[in-house]
Amino acid sequence: MPISLPERLLLGPGPSNVHPDVRAAMASPLVGHMDPAFHRVLEEVQERLRHLFGTENRMTLPLSTTGSGGMEACFANTVEPGDRVLVGVNGVFGERMSEVARRYGAEVTRVESDPGTALDVDEMATAIRRLEPSVVAVVHAETSTGVCQPVEAIARTAREAGALFVLDCVTSLAGLPLRLDAWGVDAAYSGTQKCLSCPPGLSPASFGERVLERVKGRSRPVPVWYLDLSLLDGYFGSGDRVYHHTAPVSAIVGLAEALRRVEAEGMEAREARHRAASARLLAGLAPLGFEPLVDEAHRLPMLNAVCLPDTVRGREAALRGRLLERHGIEVGAGLGKLAGSIWRIGLMGENARPEVVDRLLDALAQELAG
Amino acid sequence: MPISLPERLLLGPGPSNVHPDVRAAMASPLVGHMDPAFHRVLEEVQERLRHLFGTENRMTLPLSTTGSGGMEACFANTVEPGDRVLVGVNGVFGERMSEVARRYGAEVTRVESDPGTALDVDEMATAIRRLEPSVVAVVHAETSTGVCQPVEAIARTAREAGALFVLDCVTSLAGLPLRLDAWGVDAAYSGTQKCLSCPPGLSPASFGERVLERVKGRSRPVPVWYLDLSLLDGYFGSGDRVYHHTAPVSAIVGLAEALRRVEAEGMEAREARHRAASARLLAGLAPLGFEPLVDEAHRLPMLNAVCLPDTVRGREAALRGRLLERHGIEVGAGLGKLAGSIWRIGLMGENARPEVVDRLLDALAQELAG
Numbered sequence: 001m002p003i004s005l006p007e008r009l010l011l012g013p014g015p016s017n018v019h020p021d022v023r024a025a026m027a028s029p030l031v032g033h034m035d036p037a038f039h040r041v042l043e044e045v046q047e048r049l050r051h052l053f054g055t056e057n058r059m060t061l062p063l064s065t066t067g068s069g070g071m072e073a074c075f076a077n078t079v080e081p082g083d084r085v086l087v088g089v090n091g092v093f094g095e096r097m098s099e100v101a102r103r104y105g106a107e108v109t110r111v112e113s114d115p116g117t118a119l120d121v122d123e124m125a126t127a128i129r130r131l132e133p134s135v136v137a138v139v140h141a142e143t144s145t146g147v148c149q150p151v152e153a154i155a156r157t158a159r160e161a162g163a164l165f166v167l168d169c170v171t172s173l174a175g176l177p178l179r180l181d182a183w184g185v186d187a188a189y190s191g192t193q194k195c196l197s198c199p200p201g202l203s204p205a206s207f208g209e210r211v212l213e214r215v216k217g218r219s220r221p222v223p224v225w226y227l228d229l230s231l232l233d234g235y236f237g238s239g240d241r242v243y244h245h246t247a248p249v250s251a252i253v254g255l256a257e258a259l260r261r262v263e264a265e266g267m268e269a270r271e272a273r274h275r276a277a278s279a280r281l282l283a284g285l286a287p288l289g290f291e292p293l294v295d296e297a298h299r300l301p302m303l304n305a306v307c308l309p310d311t312v313r314g315r316e317a318a319l320r321g322r323l324l325e326r327h328g329i330e331v332g333a334g335l336g337k338l339a340g341s342i343w344r345i346g347l348m349g350e351n352a353r354p355e356v357v358d359r360l361l362d363a364l365a366q367e368l369a370g
Numbered sequence: 371m372p373i374s375l376p377e378r379l380l381l382g383p384g385p386s387n388v389h390p391d392v393r394a395a396m397a398s399p400l401v402g403h404m405d406p407a408f409h410r411v412l413e414e415v416q417e418r419l420r421h422l423f424g425t426e427n428r429m430t431l432p433l434s435t436t437g438s439g440g441m442e443a444c445f446a447n448t449v450e451p452g453d454r455v456l457v458g459v460n461g462v463f464g465e466r467m468s469e470v471a472r473r474y475g476a477e478v479t480r481v482e483s484d485p486g487t488a489l490d491v492d493e494m495a496t497a498i499r500r501l502e503p504s505v506v507a508v509v510h511a512e513t514s515t516g517v518c519q520p521v522e523a524i525a526r527t528a529r530e531a532g533a534l535f536v537l538d539c540v541t542s543l544a545g546l547p548l549r550l551d552a553w554g555v556d557a558a559y560s561g562t563q564k565c566l567s568c569p570p571g572l573s574p575a576s577f578g579e580r581v582l583e584r585v586k587g588r589s590r591p592v593p594v595w596y597l598d599l600s601l602l603d604g605y606f607g608s609g610d611r612v613y614h615h616t617a618p619v620s621a622i623v624g625l626a627e628a629l630r631r632v633e634a635e636g637m638e639a640r641e642a643r644h645r646a647a648s649a650r651l652l653a654g655l656a657p658l659g660f661e662p663l664v665d666e667a668h669r670l671p672m673l674n675a676v677c678l679p680d681t682v683r684g685r686e687a688a689l690r691g692r693l694l695e696r697h698g699i700e701v702g703a704g705l706g707k708l709a710g711s712i713w714r715i716g717l718m719g720e721n722a723r724p725e726v727v728d729r730l731l732d733a734l735a736q737e738l739a740g
Contacts, residue, residue: 002391002394002395002627003395003398003411003623003626003627003630004398005398005399005401005407005408005411005623006401006407007399008399008400008401008402008405008407010400010401010402012402012404014616015400015402015403015616015619017399017400018399018400018620021372023397023398023399024372024397025372025373026396026397026620027393027394027396027397028373028374028375028393029375029377029378029387029388029393030378030380030385030387030388030569031375031376031378031380031700032378032380032382032385032700033385033570034382034700035378035694035700037375037376038375041373041375064435064436064439064571065434065435065439065596066434066615066616066617066618067615067616068595068596068614068615068616069434069435069596069615071596072594072595072596076594096595099595100595103591103592103593103594103595104593191616193616199400199618199619199620199621200403200616200617200618200619200620201434201571201618201620201621221473222473223473223474223593223594224442224446224473224593224594225438225442225466225469225470225473226435226438226439226442243705244438245436245437245438245439246384246385246436246437246438246561246563246570247436247570248436248569248570248571248621249385249569249570250388250396250569250570250571250621251569251571251618251620251621253373253375256373257372257373260373324405330401330402330404330405335613
């Protein structure tokens with residue numbers, strides 16, 4: 001008996017639903033990681049990722065790990081013991097960045113703001129000038145709170161102070177326009193299971209020349225062989241495709257198909273689609289008593305953090321369970337400090353559509369009435 | 371236009387071809403990593419992996435990384451700076467283990483033997499007793515040379531000396547019987563793209579209680595947050611499935627289907643099938659002038675390293691290219707010191723079949739005659 005899984009509408013913080021064309025591409029008969037036919041697909045993927053990230057970086061690649069491993073790659077390569085690292089923390093993923101940097105021996109300084117609010121750009125700038133860190137790291141789209149962080153001014157100050165600027169784009173890539181080169185971002189990472197609407201398993205990432213120079217100038221090798229950019233360069237950074245580890249061929253072929261869909265739509269239309277879906281969701285939720293956590297200026301369209309009405313708060317886990325079991329709809333629980341008081345409703349990639357929003361609103365209204 | 375890849379018969383060192391049922395499972399509509407329906411599949415995967423590894427280890431799991439990342443996980447968790455680590459080196463993957471251990475600060479001692487030969491068990495035992503290392507590491511199935519390493523005596527000596535014993539099972543899992551618990555192996559890792567006949571992207575691995583205790587007793591945290599067993603334990607080690615990173619759902623569902631196929635066949639029949647395919651290949655290659663690199667006692671059935679006849683040696687890359695382009699058959703080049711002088715012919719998982727062997731032999735005979 002083959003494995004059978006229920007059909008789900010995935011409206012949590014990721015994964016999001018995968019288009020049948022992408023699933024079919026993933027299920028293509030396998031080719032080898034050293035096959036010229038696969039290298040053509042990989043080249044296309046890398047070029048389209050450059051476009052989406054808004055960069056000319058040669059080292060733009062799908063890392064063979066999930067988004068959290070992409071975060072790991074950024075700090076493993078840029079940090080040496082004793083380095084000063086400044087991290088903006090306004091949610092779980094900023095927390096995680098501090099923890100990861102610390103494990104590589106960084107002296108981490110945190111600039112914090114309350115979950116659901118953006119980091120204060122002036123406070124970040126002051127801290128950068130005072131600390132003169134070697135790395136500044138910020139989350140563009142905080143998946144735990146739904147906050148979109150303005151990064152351009154922070155990146156500029158970081159660069160002026162001689163720091164590398166690292167940006168978490170896990171939830172923003174392919175949902176909001178990114179301009180790594182124009183903003184002055186040195187390293188960025190994402191995941192495939194959010195607005196790209198692929199299964200989880202790859203971390204699209206991009207590293208500029210300043211990062212590669214930092215790696216070259218290290219006093220000791222990158223501790224993680226698997227993520228060492230100077231070694232990955234041989235396979236992902238040049239046409240030679242020298243073996244390092246076995247690239248996850250099927251996942252990359254799926255990503256290629258997903259990226260074609262993104263390009264066919266265009267980022268402008270795609271962003272508008274995400275914004276329209278979010279607006280429709282929030283308008284529909286208001287009469288049910290769910291209010292957005294984040295002020296309008298900093299609200300992510302693809303990840304809607306909504307405060308639960310008092311009538312739902314004590315039974316939110318049971319209600320999520322009923323949405324899943326009776327309606328096949330997954331919504332996300334609060335994470336960290338916000339557990340129990342918010343839901344995270346993802347409208348990512350394929351799911352940022354009015355009919356999807358309406359299906360959720362109908363199911364929710366039914367359960368709240370019942 | 372959807373992505374179209376050529377049909378290939380994958381007879382290199384991995385990946386191997388994936389059964390259509392496994393590809394279909396991977397392409398199932400996606401479910402979330404926190405969905406109880408997925409947790410049931412994950413539980414099944416973990417239980418079947420325990421069976422295949424021959425272990426009761428609770429922490430038996432598909433790591434969200436390729437086989438090389440599994441190697442990384444073993445050393446990231448067990449090694450602290452200054453630790454003495456003894457590595458058996460008789461090929462590229464033993465080399466890689468020394469390099470990875472060294473990056474975590476280990477003082478690495480190597481016991482070497484020529485590529486194509488097994489490590490001398492007595493020499494390993496003497497070195498273990500003299501050095502009293504905290505970790506001893508060996509490759510079970512050296513994918514760069516086709517050597518199967520007897521490990522039971524080495525594991526016993528390592529345990530007696532108080533060392534943890536780490537075993538690379540990348541190419542052996544699901545092709546040869548493994549008995550981690552009976553042999554005394556503390557940590558083992560594999561890859562999905564060899565005898566399991568899944569796409570690359572996951573590293574099935576297993577860690578015993580002695581490893582988990584070592585992690586608990588570390589003086590500093592595991593440097594790699596992504597691979598820290600004490601954190602992975604929350605999601606993979608208990609029924610609670612506490613979020614750590616987003617598990618690669620589709621790849622794990624594919625693995626579940628592949629593991630069902632392995633169990634339906636049974637390891638005894640599976641091993642016999644691999645041995646029969648290898649014998650047929652070597653018998654067919656002999657008249658063409660290809661001789662096995664490894665003596666019969668230490669020969670891996672799933673990875674056949676064959677010395678190239680003089681007539682082929684200078685044009686081996688061109689000949690591999692013609693097998694790929696004209697016949698759709700991939701065979702593997704030599705790696706490291708053996709580049710240019712051997713081929714590595716994989717008959718792994720789904721490909722360990724007489725008709726597959728005959729297709730390669732026919733194509734090769736045709737090209738050599740032409």
